[in-house]
Amino acid sequence: MAFKHKDLLSLRDVEREEIEMILSTAASMRPLLESPTKKTAHLQGKSIVTLFYENSTRTRMSFELASKYMSAAAANISASASSVAKGETLIDTGKTLDRMGTDVIIIRHPMSGAPHLLAQHVNAAVINAGDGVNEHPTQALLDMFTIKRHKGHLDGLRVAIIGDVNHSRVARSNIFGLHTMGAEVALCAPPTLMPVQMEELGVKTYTRVEEAVEGADVVMGLRIQKERQEEGNFPSLREYSAFFGINEENLRYAKPDALVMHPGPMNRGVEITSDVADSEQSVINEQVTSGVAVRMALLYLLTRKGV
Amino acid sequence: MKLLVKGGTLPEYGRADMLVEDGVISRIEGNIECEGAQVVDAEGLYVMPGMVDLHCHLRDPGQEYKEDIVSGTRAAAAGGFTSVCCMANTTPVNDNAVVTSFIINKAKAEGSGVHVYPVGAVSKGLKGENMAEIGDMAKAGAVAISDDGKPVMNALLMRLAMEYGSAFGMTVFDHCEDSNLVNKGVMNEGYNSTLLGLRGTTRAAEEVQIARDIVLSETLNLPIHICHVSTKGGVELIRQAKKRGVKITAETAPHYLVGTDDLCASYDANTKVNPPMRLASDQEALIAGLCDGTIDAIATDHAPHHRDEKEVEYNMALSGISGFETAFALCVETLVHGHHMTMEDFVKVACTNPARIIKKNCGQLKPGMDADFILADPNEEWCIDARKFLSKGKNTPFHGRLVHGRVKETYVGGARIYKD
Numbered sequence: 001m002a003f004k005h006k007d008l009l010s011l012r013d014v015e016r017e018e019i020e021m022i023l024s025t026a027a028s029m030r031p032l033l034e035s036p037t038k039k040t041a042h043l044q045g046k047s048i049v050t051l052f053y054e055n056s057t058r059t060r061m062s063f064e065l066a067s068k069y070m071s072a073a074a075a076n077i078s079a080s081a082s083s084v085a086k087g088e089t090l091i092d093t094g095k096t097l098d099r100m101g102t103d104v105i106i107i108r109h110p111m112s113g114a115p116h117l118l119a120q121h122v123n124a125a126v127i128n129a130g131d132g133v134n135e136h137p138t139q140a141l142l143d144m145f146t147i148k149r150h151k152g153h154l155d156g157l158r159v160a161i162i163g164d165v166n167h168s169r170v171a172r173s174n175i176f177g178l179h180t181m182g183a184e185v186a187l188c189a190p191p192t193l194m195p196v197q198m199e200e201l202g203v204k205t206y207t208r209v210e211e212a213v214e215g216a217d218v219v220m221g222l223r224i225q226k227e228r229q230e231e232g233n234f235p236s237l238r239e240y241s242a243f244f245g246i247n248e249e250n251l252r253y254a255k256p257d258a259l260v261m262h263p264g265p266m267n268r269g270v271e272i273t274s275d276v277a278d279s280e281q282s283v284i285n286e287q288v289t290s291g292v293a294v295r296m297a298l299l300y301l302l303t304r305k306g307v
Numbered sequence: 308m309k310l311l312v313k314g315g316t317l318p319e320y321g322r323a324d325m326l327v328e329d330g331v332i333s334r335i336e337g338n339i340e341c342e343g344a345q346v347v348d349a350e351g352l353y354v355m356p357g358m359v360d361l362h363c364h365l366r367d368p369g370q371e372y373k374e375d376i377v378s379g380t381r382a383a384a385a386g387g388f389t390s391v392c393c394m395a396n397t398t399p400v401n402d403n404a405v406v407t408s409f410i411i412n413k414a415k416a417e418g419s420g421v422h423v424y425p426v427g428a429v430s431k432g433l434k435g436e437n438m439a440e441i442g443d444m445a446k447a448g449a450v451a452i453s454d455d456g457k458p459v460m461n462a463l464l465m466r467l468a469m470e471y472g473s474a475f476g477m478t479v480f481d482h483c484e485d486s487n488l489v490n491k492g493v494m495n496e497g498y499n500s501t502l503l504g505l506r507g508t509t510r511a512a513e514e515v516q517i518a519r520d521i522v523l524s525e526t527l528n529l530p531i532h533i534c535h536v537s538t539k540g541g542v543e544l545i546r547q548a549k550k551r552g553v554k555i556t557a558e559t560a561p562h563y564l565v566g567t568d569d570l571c572a573s574y575d576a577n578t579k580v581n582p583p584m585r586l587a588s589d590q591e592a593l594i595a596g597l598c599d600g601t602i603d604a605i606a607t608d609h610a611p612h613h614r615d616e617k618e619v620e621y622n623m624a625l626s627g628i629s630g631f632e633t634a635f636a637l638c639v640e641t642l643v644h645g646h647h648m649t650m651e652d653f654v655k656v657a658c659t660n661p662a663r664i665i666k667k668n669c670g671q672l673k674p675g676m677d678a679d680f681i682l683a684d685p686n687e688e689w690c691i692d693a694r695k696f697l698s699k700g701k702n703t704p705f706h707g708r709l710v711h712g713r714v715k716e717t718y719v720g721g722a723r724i725y726k727d
Contacts, residue, residue, distance in 0.1 A: 091618060116573075172504055201501065
């Protein structure tokens with residue numbers, strides 16, 4: 001079986017078998033990251049470009065190292081948010097990359113739907129590395145990979161996601177992916193940071209962290225950006241932390257062996273306390289390793305097509 | 308100069324002949340013979356008043372790369388419009404008599420023949436601060452005032468404009484969206500915005516402002532016209548106000564009757580419009596509002612844009628739909644073929660009522676009215692092809708849609724200005 005899609009834009013339309021294939025391929029890639037010679041020939045002769053219209057450290061490095069470990073030619077393009085408005089259109093940039101023989105374009109963009117627009121106009125495979133507040137499918141895949149490593153399965157698990165759901169592409173992709181894999185998702189956010197009609201996506205929503213994490217197998221924190229306070233969504237970071245942060249007290253409502261996760265970068269002491277982030281339950285650092293393995297798997301699967 | 312339209316079907320008269328003399332309808336009877344008259348064969352066609360569009364953007368002066376008065380009026384004629392009211396957000400803004408006159412004179416000199424009635428700005432520069440020269444613009448030929456594209460957020464300015472404008476017979480056409488509540492939304496707020504990760508605009512943004520305008524209109528006992536109503540709640544607010552005798556009129560646009568926010572799933576920016584397309588339940592309410600007289604008129608909000616402004620990220624794209632050349636078919640398809648109203652009812656909302664709102668002697672076929680009319684085939688099947696639009700704006704989310712109802716010929720003052 002091959003991966004069915006030309007691109008990875010969203011987890012909404014990725015089937016269970018495909019996710020399983022990505023996760024099992026990632027499992028076979030992961031040992032390489034702990035080996036002394038981190039090199040395979042899987043992507044030899046392939047060229048991979050990261051096109052980032054937003055700042056990023058871990059996602060970008062993760063893709064870049066995944067490409068290089070597998071012997072691809074990897075290149076980066078950075079565009080500041082201002083050059084989006086002033087400069088070349090996304091479609092023109094995409095066509096330019098296509099003509100240079102790029103096999104995969106990995107795009108991060110501040111506007112939802114930008115990767116979809118790009119994918120319609122290029123032959124290269126497009127990977128969405130985060131678009132606006134929409135999706136971040138590879139983050140969800142690496143989260144599922146991490147959970148599966150510890151729990152052995154995803155079916156029937158309860159995953160609590162705590163924080164700014166409204167502006168979280170991580171939450172959205174995880175909801176779609178985890179549902180496909182049979183897990184249950186509980187969300188907790190201040191009502192001002194919870195999208196409307198969220199429950200119609202099949203999740204449960206809460207305004208108290210204790211209720212959301214009750215019986216959870218996984219507790220995932222989401223980054224809160226300071227500008228969300230400036231926009232008036234909550235009165236202060238102090239109050240946000242007190243009512244919507246993950247701490248040792250509310251974590252007690254989760255299962256004793258619950259995993260603690262966070263996509264990073266963390267605001268320690270805001271959406272998650274350092275005690276929780278650094279606890280034995282935390283797999284936050286491991287998520288980073290999973291990220292490289294999952295991206296290696298995905299790059300391999302997307303470029304293998306048509307060969 | 309006599310013109311005899313023979314064998315067509317007319318609203319109210321049924322199958323009848325219509326005689327036009329010197330640009331005015333002189334007789335409508337079952338069978339007219341008139342020597343020397345030029346005969347128009349309308350056999351098998353529906354003869355109706357030319358449509359009157361209360362709300363469009365001709366982009367001239369200043370944004371001719373999107374549309375100009377020549378292309379815009381040609382597109383309007385092809386769409387079956389004989390009168391169009393163009394909004395003030397040109398460059399420079401139509402906030403003074405010089406711009407108003409420019410538009411009117413250019414339309415007369417170079418336009419297709421469609422009557423162009425400018426809508427002047429409420430505020431200088433559309434800034435929402437100081438009142439524009441409403442009296443001057445009225446004298447120059449403007450038919451109403453609007454800051455369309457932007458709401459009049461300042462309720463005091465709104466009050467003053469309603470009061471001052473009333474001295475010149477100028478009604479405010481308000482674009483109702485509370486911009487604080489819009490909060491950078493790009494589509495309808497609801498399940499689909501949540502699913503797509505696009506920022507939603509709550510329906511409350513529209514309804515809060517409609518409610519405010521109703522209160523002002525009722526308090527001041529002055530008329531108000533609500534532009535492009537898109538929500539069920541908006542329809543209900545207006546219905547209740549009308550029951551109380553408030554001097555309120557309202558329009559909706561074809562795309563709100565035909566499209567929903569499901570169309571946004573492609574992230575195709577041609578679906579982006581202000582206010583946004585909403586839900587099937589809103590469509591039903593808007594149609595019911597048109598049927599019971601709550602919504603007086605269908606207006607296109609024809610908003611042509613260059614493709615460079617649409618072939619971009621959804622958030623960056625400009626809002627608006629090129630609507631002249633699809634309005635007739637989309638409305639007839641939805642309203643008439645959808646069994647909500649007859650062609651005669653459609654004539655009221657597309658022609659008669661809007662003509663009444665701008666106080667023009669058109670919008671009906673009866674002796675003494677200006678001979679602004681169209682010949683149409685309500686049943687002709689065709690496929691919307693944006694590439695064939697006469698408008699420079701090819702931006703429509705309905706490209707490729709199969710529709711029924713086509714404008715065949717358009718006449719202004721008894722002269723043919725368009726033939727399919």
